Amino acid sequence: MSVHNDTPTPDLSSKAVVQLQHLAEYLDQIEDRLQSFRAIATRRDDGIDFAFPFGRASFELSNGQVEIRARAGERDDLARIKDLLATAVQVYGKQDSPQIRWTGDFCEETKLPQFREMTVMEITQLTPAMRRIRIAGADLGRFARFGGMHIRMLFPTSRVPQPVWPTLGKNGLAAWPPDDRRPTPRAYTIRRLNVEAGWMDVDFVLHSGDSVGSHWAETALPGSTVGIMGPVGRPVPMDAEWYLMGADETGLPALSRMLETLPASTSGVAFVEVADEGEVIHIDNRTSIEVHWLPRNGTAAGMDKRLVNSVMAVKWPVGLACFGWFAAEAEGASIIRNYWRTELGLGRDQTLAASYWDRMKAGSMATGGLAKA
Template sequence: MAEMPRTFTASAEVRLASPKPVMERLCAHFREFGEVTVDGLCSRIDTGFGVAGLEACKGCLRISAEGKDAVALAYVKLALAEHLLTFAIDERPEIVWQGDGAAGSPLPYFRQMRVVRTMQVTPRMRRVTLAGDDLQRFASGGLHVRLLFPKRRGVPPVWPTTGADGRPCWPETADRPDVRIYTIRAIDVAKGEIDIDFVLHEGEAMPGARFAADARLGDIVGMTGPGGGSIGEADWYLLAGDETALPAIARILEELPAGAKAVVRIEVADAAERQDLRSAAKLDLQWLCRDGAPAGTTDRLVRAVRDVAMPSDGRPVFAWTGCEHAAFRSIRKYLREDCRLSRNEHLAVAYWRRGFSGDTARKEVSQ
């Protein structure tokens, strides 16, 4: 008799003065990303990669998490902890999970990667090919990964482990890796390789651009993921973004089927940053060049999206956009309020935020 697949589970009791409002905020947030059901003081959140249960009790919020494997469980625990701690920040509650995924264990969604090739795609875009083991899970489940850049070349990195609250526990050292989010431009599971395209931004707070510009064969980098959502099935697509979203748009286009139509609007610095994009789909492609204007200071992309005529014949549509935070907010509002696209018909992402760096660029951002 074949063994039944194992379910990975964990639970915790979090002391809170007012657990019900916190539960309600969690449910409201996760409605953007999954299915939420509420029954009085109990609720259930199905995120697609795992399930969370919440029960508001006197003086505490009981939370549970389950997933089909260690990675799925880790993602549910991480998501619950991150947002619970944000919504109850004044109380600074302690979260200690019991069950699978013990504190101190390696992050199940982490891989150590090494540089095997580099190439210049355009004057401001550099491709780095990374090699690692067991990359099958990175071929689906989201376009994005977090890359962890060691502070010093040649010094063995200390990677994060699983914390008691389900979040990564980082080393208390000056050598703590810098973390940035990137798109997997291409993946070859059989070879154990992925391509990451880096925009070569200038500035001190650009560890990814610095890594890409100086990358040597054998350099080590950490990787966690994948995440960031995926593209819905449709007959007609709107894909829009600036150069930071260009790797994602290029990958999406390569995966679209023949018979689909893709309206593509991409903002870049100048004509030299245009790339040859391949797709079996029928393309309506426009490049929007800033021609000297700093990134994040124009409304070219917003206006280009608004100028696109959305289908009115009832065919399935999907809109995807990735760009600077201000443009993201404007485009997302337009897609939701003017175009009246449902959550399943669009995905908007803030890839960066002018004047901010790292994950601070993505704060207060809902997809």
């Protein structure tokens, strides 16, 4: 069996026995999802093993019952694996109404390991429509791990000005308070993280219309509090030789972060749609990826076709390890995802086209399995 060389010796473990009558119908999807979180999967006659860089997991089938095991060397890693497994089972096994209840190490824990309460430190207006907010909190090390760049921010609202934060449920997932005490989630990117100093920067697009995240960013003051959960999102491989990227302003924080952290030898092309020239920001691009700005100049956000057309017009080079990354409004993301996956026949391991917002609805992608890929 091939395993991650750096998988730690797993001496902590948890187990859940779950009725999943139709597992055979969705095991491929669970496998695919966990692989996209860096698991190496190995099928057996009676189940499947997963080796993550931070621990292991297995599904063992017998008589319609499935024994799910999570093993890791550290508490946070065990919790991460339980969360990934439980989320995958809940997302794909809906038809079996899975009842997951973990037993074993730390199963009595109620503190949600991926949650932190954060306090606003500093606010910087980067451009007329982009506001950077530095938030501070304790013990941020996990946000530099697991390969996820994003967080789910939990906002107070006028209806719930003092929300009750989620705790850890017996199923390894977040347990939420009743609606009248519940914070409102939205997905954002960790633009910059300083674990030692205990802060992270989040760049907020300030947009019109009734909103939660944008409204919070416009009204937050130093000392305001907000909850975060994470990191979330599929890890983007950092070892491709050539990248094709496309983003509107909501994907710009993630795109900037990648251009600042990918190896200098990386080449490729990136397109960034912004409202106008005034929204162009400086990116400390360490790579040879060429950045092209596409100002909408009056066309409404989510209505300009040039981003999608520009990305589709690029020919993928032959003979290089390539990766396509796209983050923008839902319709464009769906066009690019179909084009890459169906027309070009590229796999999930070579592409990530994610809907970051939806002009037809509020709060898109904030609660479920995050961005589709």
